[in-house]
Amino acid sequence: MSNPPTRPPSIRDVAGIAGVSPQTVSRVLNGHHSLRPATRDRVQAAIGQLGYHRNYAARSLSTGRTQIIGLVLFNTDSYARSTVVSSIELAAAQLDHSVICAPISSMNDHAIETAVQGLVDRGADGIILAVPMIRSSPVVERIGTTTPIVTLDGSRTESSELLVIDQALVAELATQHLLDLGHETVWHLAGPQNWIEACDRSEGWRTTLERAGKAAPPELQGDWSPASGYKNGLIAARIPDLTAMFVSSDEMAFGLIRALHESGKRIPQDISIVSVDNVALAEFSYPSLTTVAQPFKTIGKLAVQRLLHRLDPARSELPPVTLVPELIVRNSTGAPPAP
Template identity: 55%
Template structure:
């Protein structure tokens, strides 16, 4: 830590002076407040790094020597799955006597994830749950996850993290196998974004199942998790005469697919069977009700907290991945292929 004015360690006012902002802005940046311009946030974090500033956690540590706070890095999104996992984390943390500090990131760039991790480290969190798909790491991310016990969700990992994940390949195999067992010659796929590990695993599981069954593998259609992308791809799929079954990489995209098929006069499931992934609450109530592969979001959040607390108590323990099995839920959107 760089001294300022003799032996005095740097204070928040020194960071504010170097960054050219107010002390209140520095506080908002270090607290992970979303209403700060990225340019300003970058100046503050650069000043923090240059001065070696560390927030004073003495007040928190007076009684126990611990902050009793867990940090969560999550993507800034309205997707149901993200909110459900975060809710599971918050409930489990509260039951264990911990509070949760959340740092959101607007993108999956390593620089954005680095900044989110740094904001949490400044808050003296005891551990971090990295709830974003991490396809690429960086020296800074590796350093941050080594310095603070870290659990990753979605199959991401760094050298120092422990993984809690749903077996996404199995989810895809369950969905694809279900459609093949209903007599469909092959299964089309509307995939999630390539940069998401979940999407890549589902795509691989779908392709492998078709190849093992000796079936033709159609070219995957590309979505972005949104109902709108499902709708756009549904308009394409609905114009392919031989398409009788589709595995969609998320329920929200599946809703868009079903609407597009309705508009094209393709009946679900009489003409095309549809399977999604997630089993969000609306899946049971769309028309027809959606066959899907359920993901235990709340359980995932609770399991991540349990593993993180174990990791906090024994940081030297060798991280062991925990793989959770998904479950196929059969409803009205799938039916046997026409003879």
């Protein structure tokens, strides 16, 4: 006859070996900082000795929390978005939470509302809304009154918290850099205008030119993809007085650079280029890309921290928000060509 299976170790078993209360074991597991190091070490040694693992199902029944963060994001293979997602997942794991993603394929209210409601239905304690909404949704607003929501680079609502990088400042840094190099004006390859980031960058570019007394050329339109950058690069190569361009993303800039090379244009001798994001490949393009770096890893970590603070203000500290873009000057910008 086979032996009956033994039950897995419990918090009470850990507490018995460590000589502490089950509440103390729970505090160690939850990362409380008020415990003495010797007590923490004894509990962790007992956990290792028993091979104890948390039962999250039982924990959610006792606490009413699932330790799940919902993440709504636009379905894209963008390097920038993947960096934000990975930073959110890493920060959540470090704080003993898991992430459920709800990608959407279109930037409309119905898709966003369905994704948010679906995450609530699946038990998410809180939601990070990583979609650049231009306007707030009444449904998301209502859900935010009962489920904490942190929004990244979207519109502000009464019920959710907004973490935002100043995209107008991003455009100002890029445009002013080109003007300071002596270019008469700066052209702009914009992102899709249903993204609030693209709208804010367009406005920042235009405002910077107006403040400098420069006329704004016609705006070129892209869709964030390298292919749209390539298409617009073929157009840009045929514009005689174009010597400087602000591109709204690194990935569009990669396509634009290839088109300019194929059209016989030298960078930066003929045309200078500044873009946005500072993805890992920007340093290794040819020439290396001058770009405005955005703190994607920081914003993902802050989003998780601030969401958990909203869930339990007494248990987690509220970190300060420092989301400042930075101009990284490389080889794709220079003085305009001589007349």
